[in-house]
Amino acid sequence: xxxxxxxPSSLSASVGDRVTITCRTSQSLSNYLNWFQxxxxxxxxxxxxxxxxxxxxVPSRFIGSGSGTEFTLTISSLQPEDFATxxxxxxxxxxxxxxxxxxxxxx
Amino acid sequence: xxQLQQSGPGLVKPSQTLSLTCAISGDxxxxxxxxxxxFRQSPSRGLEWLGRTYYRSQWYYDYAVSVKSxxxxxxxxxxxxxxxxxxSMTPEDTAxxxxxxxxxxxxxxxxxxxxxxxxx
Numbered sequence: 001x002x003x004x005x006x007x008p009s010s011l012s013a014s015v016g017d018r019v020t021i022t023c024r025t026s027q028s029l030s031n032y033l034n035w036f037q038x039x040x041x042x043x044x045x046x047x048x049x050x051x052x053x054x055x056x057x058v059p060s061r062f063i064g065s066g067s068g069t070e071f072t073l074t075i076s077s078l079q080p081e082d083f084a085t086x087x088x089x090x091x092x093x094x095x096x097x098x099x100x101x102x103x104x105x106x107x
Numbered sequence: 108x109x110q111l112q113q114s115g116p117g118l119v120k121p122s123q124t125l126s127l128t129c130a131i132s133g134d135x136x137x138x139x140x141x142x143x144x145x146f147r148q149s150p151s152r153g154l155e156w157l158g159r160t161y162y163r164s165q166w167y168y169d170y171a172v173s174v175k176s177x178x179x180x181x182x183x184x185x186x187x188x189x190x191x192x193x194x195s196m197t198p199e200d201t202a203x204x205x206x207x208x209x210x211x212x213x214x215x216x217x218x219x220x221x222x223x224x225x226x227x
Contacts, residue, residue, distance in 0.1 A: 045217075050213070055215065091209070095171050
């Protein structure tokens with residue numbers, strides 16, 4: 001199975017901050033990577049697919065980049081509703097594997 | 108607008124079988140461009156893919172190695188839904204279960220989740 005790591009595991013930030021989360025994989029995914037946001041008690045919400053494509057309805061402050069084995073999710077200016085946990089997911093092959101998550105909380 | 112609506116019990120006894128159903132609206136379980144998945148989430152295991160079914164002139168099934176001996180994912184074309192059966196449940200199977208659409212390397216639509224507790 002493809003192994004996924006995320007860094008950092010948690011971070012504290014303020015509204016307006018630029019936030020960057022990194023996902024690394026044990027083998028190349030080409031660009032088959034999804035990013036999700038999850039809030040307590042809710043299902044994960046798709047933000048980014050194909051590494052850098054913004055899902056319909058998602059604010060443009062969410063930016064995905066990368067290919068191969070290293071990917072980045074950037075929130076250009078953190079908003080109050082963005083405090084949540086973020087996950088990457090490899091969609092290259094079965095089994096689909098999630099990263100362990102990055103919790104973004106209030107500084 | 109595609110939606111997935113989950114149904115099934117929230118409490119299962121040890122050794123018994125979990126049965127969950129995911130009703131699809133706005134798409135078809137027989138779609139040639141989608142796959143229909145089950146995931147679960149627990150504090151100890153994180154978000155974990157369990158299995159999927161999809162139709163490409165015939166039905167295909169894939170399962171996670173960790174549950175392969177006791178899982179079945181089945182489509183029901185008459186009701187436009189798909190189901191999860193997980194046999195021989197143990198307390199380690201306690202988790203939130205989600206059904207999810209994959210529209211092509213993109214897991215875009217999620218059910219509301221079902222919290223399943225395994226306890227006598």
